[in-house]
Amino acid sequence: MDQSDPRYVQYQEWVRAYSGELYRFAYRLSGRRESAEDLVQETFVEAWRSLEKNKQPEYPRAWFFQILRFRYAHLIRDTGHHLRTTHSAEILDLQSSPTGEAPLEALANQEILQKALDTLAPRIRETFLMVFLEGNTCRETADVLKVPLGTVLSRLDRARQLLRAALAKTMGPPSASHPTARVAAVPEEPFNE
């Protein structure tokens, strides 16, 4: 590979600019370091293939995240739906976590946060991370996923409820009067891309 090849120079810039946040997203999505690294590598392989064909995206960041989510959809399709959904045994592990924190502050505990994230259905977790980690607004997320805004809001409410429930198993009973609890729970959706 010629180091001065403009395509390689572009590729290097992308690696420096996006590899970190793509890894974070992949880890939060898959919950496993090995899977996260594989997903990021597959994403960059695809990016390089596009560069080889002289195809460049208009919005590279959004494009990289899109490839990553697509690769993840393939991964869970190939390995089974519940690859990442935490089993009750894991939730019970949370119960024994000896932290004295209040539920809300417990979200800052990285291990507890990741275990709580694991309890979310893939589609809900993806939507949640697109907003709170990728940094899209709810409307942008709805646009990318091609779903109504209300669906995105419902998934976020559902994510909040499930995260609270997972934390409550550790810390105590959940708050039933939470404002977003007014929203009916959305059913778990399949994750077929």
Add this chain to the structure above:
Amino acid sequence: MSESFEQLRELISLRPGDSRRAELDSRLAPMTGEERARWLQVMKETDIFYDSLPQVEIPADLQAKLLEIPQKQEAPAIAGRIGPRRLRLYAACLLILLPIAGYALWNMPRSDTQPVSLALAADKAAEVANLAVESHEAKLPLAVTSNDRAAVEAALQGEMKPNDMPFPAIVPAPKTALTLEGGGVCRFGSMRAVFTRWSAGSKTYTLYQFDGKPLDIKPGFNKTIVSAKGYKVSIWPGYENPCTWALVSSDRAGLEAFD
């Protein structure tokens, strides 16, 4: 579920520091103490999500591994990828099809018709210019404030009602150095239009996208520039879809930004 409740759910997920959070404060202010406290709790939860989720340790060798990918991705030769048998088949098909295509082209009936150049009628141009200038001078509030074309386009899509325009809102890329300020949806005579506001230094430009059909504007007309109330208004047809564009500019240079 009320619209305001839905908006509140949308605002409550905004990133800390987002300018639209001020709107959230004004919505929470009239609430009772207990209800307000609950929403503030959700907002605090949001802040913790934004703060905690990026805290992931990145493997030290990740970038090095990624930078090796191009070396490992040697593209196989076309013949190797397709396979010699299939390649021969494609070549045979080409040999058969090329003479047929040549014969068909040679015998195709030729049309003497030249492309019709359509001028936009002066009264239509004046009507569009007046509507655009009137709206430009009103300095309508922006429904979305951002310099990100994709974000504004997506937001405008959300702002449009089903009957506003029979085609999607587009935020085109300017050919000159204009900064996007945001956009919205507004009245445009008897119609509705999508508008985006742009600036360059102290100058402000407003670009309108609307359906020209109610004004009996035919698609494919020539770009027209008219003066109205001291402004220059450039009007041209859409190429992606049968919409009409109008740009209000205080100087002639701005008129070259889009077309």
